[in-house]
Amino acid sequence: MHLGYAVPRTGLPAPVSFRRWVEAALRGAKRRKPAELAIRLVDADEGRALNRDYRGKDYATNVLSFPAELPPGVALPLIGDLAICAPVVLREATEQGKLARDHWAHLTVHGVLHLLGYDHIEDSEAEAMEALETRILAGLGIADPYA
Secondary structure, three states, rough: EEEOOOOOOOOOOHHHEEEEEEEEHHHHHOOOOOOOOEEEEHHHHHHHHHHHHHHHOHHHHHHHEEOOOOOOOOOOOEEEEEEEEEEHHHHHHHEEEEHHHHHHHHHHHHHHHHHHHOOOOHHEEEEHHHHHHHHHHHOOOOOOOOO
């Protein structure tokens, strides 16, 4: 896992926490092969630009997932990149009455699952993904984020 900061590190989880959450998501999804990903912690301006440019939505969102699209025949463990918008994560945690650390963990797990192909467009997919997230987070001692 590669972790990059486009925001001050003060008040953000330590790299070891992100590694722990990524590993929990990979284990929970039963990923047995090696996996490599990058996480970039961004501010609201960069989060908004990324969301606008890649999803056509002109606002900063909490986490964006960019699955790796490797050419045929290229066998690398790269699964993709995550962009997590620090101010959005902190605002949502406050609004939802959650510990910031728990919300960071949830969004990291959520993003990693997207990189592995999980989605929540269809109701059945959303239920399966949310149930898996809840199980993974419970293993980390974090309450159901959807309750």
